[in-house]
Amino acid sequence: xxxxxxxxxxGILLGGLYAIVAIGMSTMxxxxxxxxxxxxxxxxxGSFLSLTLITxxxxxxxxxxxxxxxxxxxxxxxxxxxxxxxxxxxxxEPPLLVAFGLSIILQNLLLxxxxxxxxxxxxILALKTITITDYLSIPVIYLLNFLISMAVILVLYYFFQNTxxxxxxxxxxxxxAAAQLVGIDxxxxxxxxxxxxxxxxGVAGVLIGMTFTFYPYTGPQYLIIAFGVIVIGGMGSIKxxxxxxxxxxxxxLIGAQVFGPGYQLLCGYVVLLIVLAIRPxxxxxxx
Numbered sequence: 001x002x003x004x005x006x007x008x009x010x011g012i013l014l015g016g017l018y019a020i021v022a023i024g025m026s027t028m029x030x031x032x033x034x035x036x037x038x039x040x041x042x043x044x045x046g047s048f049l050s051l052t053l054i055t056x057x058x059x060x061x062x063x064x065x066x067x068x069x070x071x072x073x074x075x076x077x078x079x080x081x082x083x084x085x086x087x088x089x090x091x092x093e094p095p096l097l098v099a100f101g102l103s104i105i106l107q108n109l110l111l112x113x114x115x116x117x118x119x120x121x122x123x124i125l126a127l128k129t130i131t132i133t134d135y136l137s138i139p140v141i142y143l144l145n146f147l148i149s150m151a152v153i154l155v156l157y158y159f160f161q162n163t164x165x166x167x168x169x170x171x172x173x174x175x176x177a178a179a180q181l182v183g184i185d186x187x188x189x190x191x192x193x194x195x196x197x198x199x200x201x202g203v204a205g206v207l208i209g210m211t212f213t214f215y216p217y218t219g220p221q222y223l224i225i226a227f228g229v230i231v232i233g234g235m236g237s238i239k240x241x242x243x244x245x246x247x248x249x250x251x252x253l254i255g256a257q258v259f260g261p262g263y264q265l266l267c268g269y270v271v272l273l274i275v276l277a278i279r280p281x282x283x284x285x286x287x
Contacts, residue, residue: 030236046205234285
């Protein structure tokens with residue numbers, strides 16, 4: 001068991017990062033019933049915004065969250081309010097095509113501005129570990145990612161359960177017509193919900209940049225991760241997103257330990273297919 005202790009620990013901590021990557025996409029999929037194909041690119045946009053602020057201000061990546069998170073809210077509000085809302089209710093294809101087009105535009109815009117070179121927000125924290133035993137240690141950056149991710153998700157859960165805006169968003173998600181009858185402007189609610197989802201994507205983007213290198217075209221990689229987490233955990237479920245992130249990360253790292261690093265992604269998505277076969281709506285999803 002000693003050889004599996006480190007992959008299991010790393011998988012749990014990495015699962016927190018996967019959860020924060022997916023939570024915004026899961027939230028919007030549960031509310032609007034549309035998968036945002038630009039979610040990964042918007043997440044990486046948060047990484048590049050942080051990189052720009054670090055270059056200009058010379059501050060820590062964590063400090064840039066004070067600007068990146070509000071900025072991403074307005075980005076999300078604009079995308080939903082002025083783009084996606086215009087095509088809602090016109091079958092499933094138009095919102096998907098708009099999001100796909102936005103993904104291509106973002107990738108090329110980032111490529112034009114930042115060049116295709118690898119970028120990183122890594123700090124000295126990426127090199128630090130906490131030694132527990134001779135064969136087990138905690139990477140500090142993974143632990144930080146996990147703690148920040150869980151804190152953000154808990155705040156998001158509290159927001160949806162205990163605030164007027166959160167209840168209005170849930171009402172619009174449950175029954176659009178009934179929400180409109182009690183005076184809720186569902187289109188405005190959708191735009192605000194997208195803004196909140198992009199705030200979480202901004203946090204995820206900064207954490208990704210602090211942990212891994214990234215490129216202008218890295219977005220689809222994290223879109224696939226987010227999609228896998230949602231499929232496993234269930235669309236629109238916050239606790240499902242946490243569990244889905246943990247399962248996907250654990251299956252990847254344990255699979256890499258057993259079969260070799262080249263099989264890491266394969267093992268993760270074999271587990272995804274198993275979940276799909278047994279429970280198509282996800283572990284915590286509803287029919």
